[in-house]
Amino acid sequence: MRLVLVGTSHHHAPVELRERVAFGKDEIHAVAERLGAAVCLSTCNRTELYVETEDVESAEKRCVEVLAELEPALYRLHDEAAALHLFRVAAGLDSLVPGEGEILGQVRAAHEAGTGGGLIDRVFRHALHAGRKVRAQTAIGESPASVSSAAAALAEQVFGDLAGCTVLLVGAGKVSDQASRNLRSRGAHIAFVADSKTDRARIEEELARADVVVSSTSASGYVLDAPTVERARRGRQLLLVDLAVPRDLDPAIHELDGCYLYDIDDLEAIVAETLAGRRSEAERAEAIVASEAEKFHEWQASLDVVPAIASLRARAEEIREEELAKAEAFLERLDDGQRRAVEAITAQIVNKLLHLPTIRLKQAAAAADGVIYADAVRHLFGLGEDDD
């Protein structure tokens, strides 16, 4: 069986092209069914079709039909290269932001919606294992990769668990909205959203209850100054995130004891640093992925010699049973214990004799000589000749 991959990603096609072949959750199963034993992985950054087949050309053709609109931007990979690519994808190494965590769930969902056979099932399981291992053994996915998630992660650095934390949003905007979603997903409670019509007294009132303030108005002056914050917070710790340009929050607030004010430049510097960290962790992740891909290759190669090993063992067992049958007249005189001992000894002799050839065959398979050795074993032991 061969593994074929045809697809495109953010490396090869802009979003205007990718969106033409983006499949929803309910469509990926239908696409996989159309291709036979297959998995369709479709995310905002990629659409890839993995097919298990004996006929590579025909499988590629069917995949290209599905992704016809992207023909010039498609890549085609086979067998080990396709498996390695999937492992890198699952580990987040092929993502726009190295190590992003969502992709592992997307690979799992695609696998579950697929119609894969033995090989494709195995390669996806192994890819998911590689992805989990990379996340467990490296810090590639631990640091935030956007300004909004950095704001939420900073809040966790101050307050720990955000469940029970109260957030005051001043103004609205795309980044502010993302920040509030990030905070909410970590358990924080968005208590109040102030806009340009909200009077200052109300903002001060809400400030007294807030643990986190996210501000992003288009006001020309400061929305909150240091004396106001000092008066309102009553000694409690406060994290203030100023996403506005010009800034909404008086920089002097940061000088107050227990107040931590971060503006957009501070957050961008943090994100740049964490991305640099992700890139350095990516080197370690690549090594893990390469090692897992090698293990998969060994497993796949061992498939070439498995039938030969099975035939050899069956033949040896057959000979053992025949010889014991010939000696039945002698064995009849033995008691049950002695008979069991003879059975055990002969079985042990067979196992010991076949142990090394089995190991060597598997090693040869991993080194790409498997088929030659398997043929030699079949020839030397006359395996399969009786069937002809």
Added chain:
Amino acid sequence: MAELLFWPALLLYGEAAVGYLGDVRRPGMAGRAATWGVRLGWLVQTALLVVQASRDDGFPWGTWAASLNLFVWFVVAAYLIWGCRRPYRLLGLAVMPLAAALLVVARVGGGTGAGTHSQYSNLFLVLHVGLVLAAFAGFTLAAALSALYLWQERRLKRRESTILRRPAPSLAVLDRLAARTVLVSVPALSLGIGVGIVRLLDRGDRVDAVVVTTLVTWAVWTSYLLVRAAGWSGRRAAYLALAGFALVVVVRLALPATHFA
């Protein structure tokens, strides 16, 4: 036997100290190896203490050096409660070099061998030395947590760009854990001092410098709890904890020579 156990314990604590240092530079394998160093080292030291207890006639940690050995065991045990979790590996960087160094001092002072004879009764020493040392170990951990709090707060105030790349436990968690540790340690110290005073009165002994400094230490840590109840937290509480720890160091290292004489 006790001698044989000392070296692996020291080696493992040393490995943990180096491992935590490596973890700061490159988080991952070094940190995990360090955590295993702490766990195994603590188990080996436990075995060392068991051997000492089984070989000695009476309470084996009645000398200054031997009590230091027991103190190290308490400190590492207290650290192990949180130290296995990743954000607290930074704490190991403060605790483990200290533990390794103090274990060496304990050995130099003859506190890691077996076969000594104590002049005090077992019950008195178990209660007095055991409780005081356990409390001091708790204060040491609380001080380490407070130091970590101040360091983390400084990073937040400086808006360090590496703050999320090398995350530490949150300020709220550090503050809370330090307070809880002190809350457990102060009653232990109170009981330990109480037992000591009862015996002092019973024997008509004089109050020495260690007793006075220990009482001052108790007063500082008790006031820590009182001011926290009154609303102190964060930086001010952390500084008070460090002041209390300075007294622990004085009692533990500088003055015991007179108390044990």
